[in-house]
Amino acid sequence: MNGGLRRSVVTGIGVIAPGGGSREEFWQRITGGKPAIRRITAFDPEPFRSQIAAECDFDPSAYGLTPREVRRLDRFVLMALACAEEAFADSGLTSADPERMGVSLGTAVGSTIRLEEEYVVASNGGRDWVVDPTHVTPFLYQALVPSSAATELAVRFHAQGPAAVISTGCTSGIDAIAHAHTLIQDGEADVVIAGASDAPISPITVACFDAIRATSPRNTDPEQASRPFDADRQGFVLGEGAAVLIVEELQHALARGARVYCEITGFGARANAFHMTGLRADGFELGEAIMEAMDRARLAPEDLGYISAHGSGTKQNDRHETAAYKHALGEAARRVPISSIKSVIGHSLGAIGSIEMAACALAIQRGVVPPTANLTTPDPECDLDYTPVTAREVTVDHALSTGSGFGGFQSAMVFSRLEAA
Structure with missing residues (x-):
């Protein structure tokens, strides 16, 4: 139905979301309709208008990520790696030509948490105009460039095909999968690790949305605060999470007997x-x-x-x-x-x-x-x-x-x- 173009299918899914640290927990949470929204625990939210968020109870060590990786990488990269591991296991893909495997990862705000934390350290809590770089992590550059997330996924899964980070705000996750779809159609890859990750729950992000009054101030009743299409809604609730899909060329998937979720x-x-x-x-x-x-x-x-x-x-x-x-x-x-x-x-x-x-x-x-x-x-x-x-x-x-x-x-x-x- 695609005019003779190569067709792309989804063969693996990995998800980390609020209230669910795996694909199945995520599915049970959203079909059960029980909001995973609470008062922010990542920092003291008292100074802010909106003090609630949908946080992930994400422990990197539970996904096999090492203390060195935790020190080196921002939370959004760690979640992307954990999701990719689940997606690969789900796909049953045990081997692929490295030069025919790509990465397409979306993110809106990249390493917001790490950048803010390191600025606080370097500036002595914001008191020093001239910052002291000797006090920051040696991995600060990796936090600066969102492309580091695509690099980490490529290294982890030996993907030597096209790799990119797509950052188009809140459409990044859809657009990253679309980019993977295009890579398959154009013959640039047979398998693409595709999805998106964001960990934006930090003081600077909360302050940004407070400034434009976009987030809900329903702080005394967090689970009822996110109310799309309801007459009593007061704004969105900030969240975090990641999802990675294994996007595969159809004949490549069928040749190895893969289970296909959808096209x-x-x-x-x-x-x-x-x-x-x-x-x-x-x-x-x-x-x-x-x-x-x-x-x-x-x-x-x-x-x-x-x-x-x-x-x-x-x-x-x-x-x-x-x-x-x-x-x-x-x-x-x-x-x-x-x-x-x-x-x-x-x-x-x-x-x-x-x-x-x-x-x-x-x-x-x-x-x-x-x-x-x-x-x-x-x-x-x-x-x-x-x-x-x-x-x-x-x-x-x-x-x-x-x-x-x-x-x-x-x-x-x-x-x-x-x-x-």
Whole structure:
């Protein structure tokens, strides 16, 4: 169905998310609809407007990562490595031509935690204008450049093909998988380690979102704070996490008898060229990205079985996204189940797109649509089927996921059951 191009499929999935340190724990958490959101424990959040987040209980040593790696690498790289190990084991891939294996990793904010920690040390807690570099880690340069994450994955798995870090804000996770898909189609690789990771829960990040009042101040009731499409929502909840998919050329996968979760059948992207943090109310650019993805997948709107919404829980985004679905899908937008897993695991910035694509792959495999938790009083302007509170058993042959990021980035991707494609 891809016009004679090489086809790419997903053969392995690894996930670390709030409330779940593995693929199966993640799936149980999002289908159970129980939010993993709490008062921030990584630092004292008392000075901030929003004091809550969806944190991962991530112990690197539990994933076989060494003390040397923990000292050398930022948290977002460590989570990416742990996810990649799970994804490789899940894929059953025991060997591949190193020159035919690539890396495509997304991140929005890279080594934010390490950079902030080291600045605090070097500046004597912010008191010294001229910093003393003798007090910082010798691995500080690796924290400065986000590309170090792709390097670490390539070294770990002996991938000598194309390697890149994709950083397009909150669409990074979708866009990184799209880049992997393109590498497969163009014959540049047969296997790509693809996904995204972000660990942004730090004072500087919380302060940034406080400044624009984008995050929820519902500090006394954390589990109820992430409320996409609900009339009582007050902003998004910051999260962290990672997901890595093994994206493989179809014939390469079939030749080794691999289990295939789904096929990547369509992708579309647009920039709104409108505002750094603002969105047009009509959802035009996101709608156009959706239509491009659907066209490349050769699907009619009626073919969709599930939409994983961006669903950040801000009024601006949720209404913009609802308009985009109506623009792109017409009346079919009212019949397809839609949900936002950010209601459970928060918004992990660049990582969330790959985590949501993992959810789409599992929804296709298992015939279950995860719910939108906390959706008890729907916003009248968000009048589509946003799957409130309870998961739903649905046959999903084709799943669409959408992403919308600061800077005007708009992305959409379609996963399809291989037999349906």
